[in-house]
Amino acid sequence: MPTDNKGASYTYKNSGTNSQGNHYCTRDYGSGAANQNAYHYSNKNGSYYYSNSDGSKYYNNGIGEAWYTPPAPSASKK
Template sequence: MSDKGYSYKSHGTNSQGNHYCARDYGNGSNAYHYSNTDGSYYYSNPNGSTYYNNGNGGAVYTPPSGGSSSSSGSSGSGSGASSGSGNSK
């Protein structure tokens, strides 16, 4: 273990030129990330959350409890439809 709270399991660059790094946190938690030559990158965190960025402004974050939260490069189009059909009698 290092003073950072984790130790490196493996890291390097694969034959496609993509970087990867895997860490061991010693309590059964592992994490890794990789970054690709196209600008995209992915993180898997020790708490179970993940984050992916496609390098073009699009990103997806998955919290530890599951589900996902994605954001595209463009500003979000608010889909909060408030078209109430008020039938008051």
């Protein structure tokens, strides 16, 4: 089973190119992940977007600006 850059295991669900010509990839991290169905887009204009398994999000507009949204606090964490 492959692992991502944080060492989390996943299985590929789907990948391809949408009607706008942008590449996408979806991954299944299992029921234990905050975001079980993580995905990313790589767009023709150079921008890209990640919805990560820990619930965080990352967007880069391809022209030097980027935004990161950290995962929401978990109710189980103290």
